[in-house]
Structures are given as structure tokens and as C-alpha cells.
Amino acid sequence: KAGVTQTPRYLIKTRGQQVTLSCSPISGHRSVSWYQQTPGQGLQFLFEYFSETQRNKGNFPGRFSGRQFSNSRSEMNVSTLELGDSALYLCASSLVSAQDGYTFGSGTRLTVV
Amino acid sequence: GQQVMQIPQYQHVQEGEDFTTYCNSSTTLSNIQWYKQRPGGHPVFLIQLVKSGEVKKQKRLTFQFGEAKKNSSLHITATQTTDVGTYFCAVFASGGSYIPTFGRGTSLIVHP
Numbered sequence: 001k002a003g004v005t006q007t008p009r010y011l012i013k014t015r016g017q018q019v020t021l022s023c024s025p026i027s028g029h030r031s032v033s034w035y036q037q038t039p040g041q042g043l044q045f046l047f048e049y050f051s052e053t054q055r056n057k058g059n060f061p062g063r064f065s066g067r068q069f070s071n072s073r074s075e076m077n078v079s080t081l082e083l084g085d086s087a088l089y090l091c092a093s094s095l096v097s098a099q100d101g102y103t104f105g106s107g108t109r110l111t112v113v
Numbered sequence: 114g115q116q117v118m119q120i121p122q123y124q125h126v127q128e129g130e131d132f133t134t135y136c137n138s139s140t141t142l143s144n145i146q147w148y149k150q151r152p153g154g155h156p157v158f159l160i161q162l163v164k165s166g167e168v169k170k171q172k173r174l175t176f177q178f179g180e181a182k183k184n185s186s187l188h189i190t191a192t193q194t195t196d197v198g199t200y201f202c203a204v205f206a207s208g209g210s211y212i213p214t215f216g217r218g219t220s221l222i223v224h225p
Contacts (some may be wrong), residue, residue, distance in 0.1 A: 033212075043156070043201065048182040090155060097211045098203075100145060104155040111159050 002027065003104035004093045012111045017086040018079040021108045025072050025093030031055075032074040033098060034066060037107070047088075048098070049074050081112045117141065118167040127223050130138035136202030145185045146203040146213060147176060156201060159187075173224035174197050182207070192223050 002025040005024040013019050025032050033044040033056075049068035078085055080101035088109050092102035116139035135144065142164045160169055162185060164176035169176045175188040189196055195197040199220045199222050203213035 014168075042217045045212055048212065059213075098213050099144070099163055099205065101158040102148075102156070102203075103158065106155050113164060 004091055004103050005059075006052070006091050006105035006108050008107045008109075009106065012113060013081050013082060014113055015081055017081050018077060019081060019110060020033070020075055020077045021028075021091075021110075022091055023074045023076075023091030023093075023105055025074070025091070026103055028093050029093040029103070030072055031094045031097050031100075031103065032068055032072065033092040034076050035090045035092060036060075037090055038086075043090070046076065050097070072078060083112050085111060086112045115204065115206050115210075115214040117202065117216045119202060119219050121219055121220065122217065123220045124224045125224065126192050128151050128194060129191050132192050132221055134200050134202075134221075136187075136204065136207075136216050138183045138187045138199060138204050140183070141207045142182045143205045143207045143210065146206065147185075147187055147202045148215075149198050150201065150218070151198040154198075157198050160204060163211070192207075192221070194223050194225055196221060197223050 007022045031050045033048040036044045047066050048056040052068045061080045068074045088107045090107045092103040094100045118137045120135050146161045147159040150156045160176050164181045165182050166176040173190045177186045199218040201218040202216045205213050
């Protein structure tokens, strides 16, 4: 079966711009979570969507937002980019919740210059 | 908040040697998951432990959940170069937590 698909794989943006990342979960998986991975902070939870609703949210500023569509596909948006937003953004798909185990996408490598 | 510590941060071994990484929580856990991330890759789910004292094996990998459900270990017997990567634990606090807290990971480097 197809895995979790994230697009784009790489992005270079300038400070102050905004960016939208996309994630298509495994077919049948209804929960989509987003993580930020950096060498300094490790894997940090951004938010989780289930049935088009944000079910859980991490400790990130309001510049980070997301949504989920009726087909479970999800997008996350970062506005007013800062240099510190440079990171690998990972989408994690699970059947109902993280308790089922995550299947991660390959990630989007965002570089802010 | 949930505190989880993984030790060691890095481990260099010669191919064929054993390797162990430990995951320690400040609070009692309901369950724990382990993931492996190869260099340049993404985390891949390995296993989930739920019961106190549980031991699970996957070929050369042995996973253990502590009796008090506050710690866990991953042991690899006779490492191979294919074992290279970072091993993360992801812990769920007891009391119905649905979002895990990831440890910082242990990076395993295997020298041929």
C-alpha cells in the first residue's frame, strides 16, 4: 500500500514569507499529526487532526496552523517565517490515534534564509 | 510536563558488538513506542510495549518495558552496519495521553 506522501521535499524561503506543506496519509488512516525535527530540539509535536478537526495542539506560536480535508489529507501553514523555523517537518499518519503507531512521511526540509 | 531521557546520546560500536539504549521517564507510563530513523530518513515504527515487565523480540532486537513502567530498553545483539541510525523512544503518560513525547534519541554508529 502507498505510504505517507509529503510535498514538497525541499523548500527554501525568505524570512517573512509564508509556506504551505502538504501531507497525504495512508488510505484509511484518519489521524494526521505534524512534527518539527531539529538537531537542537529533537522531535516536537505541532498538532494533530482527526476528522477535519484539530484534536491536539503543541506549544508552537499561532504562526503555525493546519487543516485537514474530508479525504484526510492535511496541510500545515507557517506564516511570517523566521530563521529558526528551518527544520525537517514530518507528517505522521495513524489509524485513529498515535496509540496505533505512527507511519511517518519522508518530510519536507524547510530552509529559511 | 512529561520528561523523558534517552541514554546514551551516541554510541560507537564495532560490527558484531552488542548495543543497548535506555529510555527513562519521570512519570509512570501507559505505553511506549520505539522508532528508528536512518541517516537522511524518517522515523520508522518498530514496536509498542504496553504491559509491565513486557519483553518483545524482533530478530536481533530485544525490547523491554520496566516493571514500574517508567523505563524501557532496546538491545541489539551482534550489530550490523544496517543497524546504523537513531533510535527514539516515544512515551505515553498514564491517564489517557494520546500524544507521545519523544526522547532525544540514541545515535548508533557501527564501524565495520
